[in-house]
Amino acid sequence: MAQQFVNALVFGSVLTLFSLGLSLAWGTLDVLNLAHGALFVFAGYLAYVLTKHGSLPFALTLVVSMAGSGAVAVALELVAFQRIRTRFRVKRQAELSMLVASVGASIVVNTWVSNKTGNQVFAPSENAFHVHVWHAIGLRITNIEVIIVAVTVVVASALDLWVRRSRHGRAVRAVAYDPTTSGLLGVNVNGLAAATMFVSGALAGLAGVLLAVNISGEEVGVGQTYMLTAFAILIVGGVGSIRGAICAAYLIAIAETAVIAYGPASYRDAVAFLLILLVLLVRPQGIFSRGRFLRA
Amino acid sequence: MTTAGISSWFTSNETLIQNILIAALLAFSVQVALRAGIFSLAGVGFYAIGSYAAAILVKHGMVAVLAIAIALAIAGALSYALAWLLVRLRDLYLAMATVAFDLMVGVVALNWTGLTGGSLGLFAIPVAVTTLAMALTVAVVAVLLYLMEHGTIGRALETIREDEELAQSFAVDTRRYRRFAFVVSGMLGALAGAFHSLLFNSITPNDAGFDLIVLALTMVIIGGFGSWVGALAGAILITWLPLKLASVGTWWDAVYGGVMIFAATYIPGGLYGVARDLGRAGQRWRGQRA
Numbered sequence: 189m190a191q192q193f194v195n196a197l198v199f200g201s202v203l204t205l206f207s208l209g210l211s212l213a214w215g216t217l218d219v220l221n222l223a224h225g226a227l228f229v230f231a232g233y234l235a236y237v238l239t240k241h242g243s244l245p246f247a248l249t250l251v252v253s254m255a256g257s258g259a260v261a262v263a264l265e266l267v268a269f270q271r272i273r274t275r276f277r278v279k280r281q282a283e284l285s286m287l288v289a290s291v292g293a294s295i296v297v298n299t300w301v302s303n304k305t306g307n308q309v310f311a312p313s314e315n316a317f318h319v320h321v322w323h324a325i326g327l328r329i330t331n332i333e334v335i336i337v338a339v340t341v342v343v344a345s346a347l348d349l350w351v352r353r354s355r356h357g358r359a360v361r362a363v364a365y366d367p368t369t370s371g372l373l374g375v376n377v378n379g380l381a382a383a384t385m386f387v388s389g390a391l392a393g394l395a396g397v398l399l400a401v402n403i404s405g406e407e408v409g410v411g412q413t414y415m416l417t418a419f420a421i422l423i424v425g426g427v428g429s430i431r432g433a434i435c436a437a438y439l440i441a442i443a444e445t446a447v448i449a450y451g452p453a454s455y456r457d458a459v460a461f462l463l464i465l466l467v468l469l470v471r472p473q474g475i476f477s478r479g480r481f482l483r484a
Numbered sequence: 485m486t487t488a489g490i491s492s493w494f495t496s497n498e499t500l501i502q503n504i505l506i507a508a509l510l511a512f513s514v515q516v517a518l519r520a521g522i523f524s525l526a527g528v529g530f531y532a533i534g535s536y537a538a539a540i541l542v543k544h545g546m547v548a549v550l551a552i553a554i555a556l557a558i559a560g561a562l563s564y565a566l567a568w569l570l571v572r573l574r575d576l577y578l579a580m581a582t583v584a585f586d587l588m589v590g591v592v593a594l595n596w597t598g599l600t601g602g603s604l605g606l607f608a609i610p611v612a613v614t615t616l617a618m619a620l621t622v623a624v625v626a627v628l629l630y631l632m633e634h635g636t637i638g639r640a641l642e643t644i645r646e647d648e649e650l651a652q653s654f655a656v657d658t659r660r661y662r663r664f665a666f667v668v669s670g671m672l673g674a675l676a677g678a679f680h681s682l683l684f685n686s687i688t689p690n691d692a693g694f695d696l697i698v699l700a701l702t703m704v705i706i707g708g709f710g711s712w713v714g715a716l717a718g719a720i721l722i723t724w725l726p727l728k729l730a731s732v733g734t735w736w737d738a739v740y741g742g743v744m745i746f747a748a749t750y751i752p753g754g755l756y757g758v759a760r761d762l763g764r765a766g767q768r769w770r771g772q773r774a
Contacts, residue, residue: 220576268749276752280575284523285748287576288705291698292744299737412694416587419580458591464584465569472572 191327192449193442198333200441201340202399207418207425207433208347209391215428216364216384218283219269221261222290224392224418225411226297231257231393232310232400233301239316246317254393261389264293265382273367273381298408309405317401332402339398343391348430360384364428413457417444420460424467498615500724502683505618508719509676510696511703512629513669515715518704519633520665521645523579525697526566527673529586530559532593532692534674536600539609539681548612552678556671563670567663586697593689605688612682621679625672629712632668641665702740706747708754717755 206228213219234253238244244252268289276282320331351357362370363377371377395414400406420440425432440460447456494501513527534555541551566585573581593600600606632638643651644658651658681687699722707718729736751758 214576218576220580264745268745271749280521280523281752283576284518284705285752287579288701288748289745291701292741292746292748295698295741295744296738299735299741303734416694419584423577423580452595454595455591458588461584461588461591464581465588468573468577468581469569472577 190325192445194327194329194333196438196442196445198336198402199445200438201336202395202402203414203417203421203437203441204340204344204434205391205395205398206414207421207437208344208430209388209395210418211422211425211428211430211433212347212351212384212391213388214422215430216360217269217273217381218279218364219286219290219385220283221264221388222287222415223261223264223294223297224290224388225415226294226301226408227257227260227389227392227411228396228399228414229301229406229408229411230260230297231396232312232406233305234393235312235316235397235400236305236310239313243315249312249316250394250397253397254390257393257396258386258388258390260293260297261385261392262382264290265385268293269385270378270381294411298411302408305407307407309407311400311405312397314404319401319404330402332398336398336402339394343394344430344434347387347391351430356380356383416457417460420464423464500727502615502618504720504723505615505622506676506679506683507699507703507723508622508716509625509672509679510700511707511715511719512625512712513672513676514700514704515707515709515712516629516632516672517665517669518709519645519711520641520662521648522662522665522669523575524570524582524666524669525579525701526563526582526585526666527669527676528692528697528700529582529589530563530670530673531677531680531696532586532589532687532689533562533677534559535677535681535687535692536593536606537674538678539606539687540599542610542612542682543606543608548682551612552675552682555678556674559674560667560671563667564663566670567666571659571662583697586692587694590689590693593692600689603689605686605691606681607686609681609685609687611685613679618679618683621675625675626712626716633711637661637664702744704754705744706754708756708758710753710756710760714754714756721755 206224210221210224213221213224231253234256235249238249238252269286272282272285272289276285317332322329322331349357351360359370359375359380362373362375363380367377396406396411399410417440421433421436424439425434425436440463443459443463444456447453447459510527510531513530514525517524517527537555537558538548538551541554542548546554570578570581593605594603596602632641640651640656640661643654643656644661648658651661677687677692680691703718703722704715705718706721707716708714726736726740729739747754753760
């Protein structure tokens with residue numbers, strides 16, 4: 189039981205890191221970035237390439253991989269999203285086009301990774317990070333699990349503070365509310381959008397590298413599975429709400445872990461989808477969202 | 485071309501034509517919804533439902549026409565119920581909810597082994613439709629879609645897409661029209677699925693997964709969702725092009741993704757939109773000369 193709780197905590201932390209980036213992009217830029225899962229796997233792949241030959245310190249590998257996935261997100265912003273945002277007058281049309289562009293980007297990145305790895309499972313070299321296992325009070329805990337939970341707490345709090353308190357964060361929220369007016373008031377909308385996409389992509393990368401070490405192997409399909417769970421997290425937590433996404437990530441992790449441990453395990457994926465439908469029906473603004481209903 | 489020439493061309497390309505016909509129906513399913521301003525991808529879920537329903541009925545000895553009719557009726561009833569459930573959702577939220585529906589259908593298909601054969605799916609389904617019958621069906625569907633794009637219904641749906649409140653203020657029952665478009669979309673998806681299982685004599689949960697969602701969306705975006713013509717053009721292009729570009733090999737997918745980014749960014753109206761704009765420009769040019 190206690191061990192199941194530890195599993196859920198670690199799983200929930202990876203989900204949190206993953207969905208924070210997705211939530212940030214949607215909440216501020218109205219981009220449902222379907223390439224987020226591909227960026228997540230891409231960072232894992234970068235970590236694999238970096239540790240295969242050299243002996244970089246693990247922290248440096250992590251930072252470089254995050255920068256890599258962040259850079260791809262920025263490239264996508266510059267090539268497609270920015271142009272769509274400025275050219276398309278109708279918001280719905282812009283959202284649809286950005287969604288499709290991100291699907292295209294996910295195909296490009298996924299093809300790159302699976303061709304380079306020959307469709308094999310890949311993992312960062314074991315020399316780059318030594319996984320220790322501790323046994324205490326009947327629990328099995330590894331050092332990477334502790335790191336994942338700690339990093340999640342720090343990063344999630346920092347992001348929440350950044351969006352709520354900092355000057356940049358306030359500008360980001362202003363852009364989310366009304367890009368035209370905030371542009372008139374001197375906010376550099378395009379620059380801020382690129383910065384937000386970088387943070388979003390880097391967060392996907394952080395989750396991707398940590399997960400690759402923890403489950404000692406990733407492949408392209410992993411990103412897709414996480415995307416689908418992240419949909420559920422965004423919906424349950426309320427789109428754009430960082431605290432909501434954190435709570436929802438742990439909630440769904442606990443629910444899925446419980447189904448795997450005690451229920452019909454093969455229905456694990458159905459948990460997330462069922463939650464999406466339920467929440468959309470009963471409380472479409474998300475369980476944790478207090479904002480007014482603005483979805484029409 | 486002589487009759488013999490046509491028939492030999494037909495024989496060597498029959499599989500391609502069959503694939504295009506099925507893809508076209510699926511593309512119609514998404515296009516009908518998008519044109520009415522409903523961002524629904526539920527057609528893929530109904531593709532699976534129609535596919536399994538028709539396969540199960542035909543395996544139990546039912547006549548294909550009747551089996552397809554029942555599959556369509558099931559899909560129609562389910563999509564009507566789903567339209568009621570999702571009535572409050574719009575845009576990306578609706579897209580996400582319908583994708584969730586598609587994937588839930590997949591999970592059920594995977595786990596309801598007694599009925600669906602689990603991950604192996606259903607196989608040895610008697611081949612029960614001909615290419616000619618499918619082509620005729622697609623032609624009939626195209627005529628119906630043409631009618632749906634013109635006249636009162638077409639104008640109402642277009643107004644709902646552009647401005648739902650405006651449509652309401654002109655006494656258009658927007659909920660009813662949206663439900664109608666949703667049900668048509670679901671039934672077209674089911675029709676495509678039924679043809680799939682009755683033609684290729686097997687169906688697995690993978691046949692209607694996330695990849696099919698992406699495929700359906702791609703066909704409609706590249707072809708253009710303004711008209712059924714665009715959806716058909718998208719279906720032909722996306723089915724035919726991979727065969728021609730087989731030499732690109734494993735990198736084909738990257739080209740495909742790049743084309744999607746380009747199409748979404750630069751030609752939002754798709755091929756149909758480009759053709760329409762060219763036509764209008766030509767008209768203006770002729771008008772100026774006269």
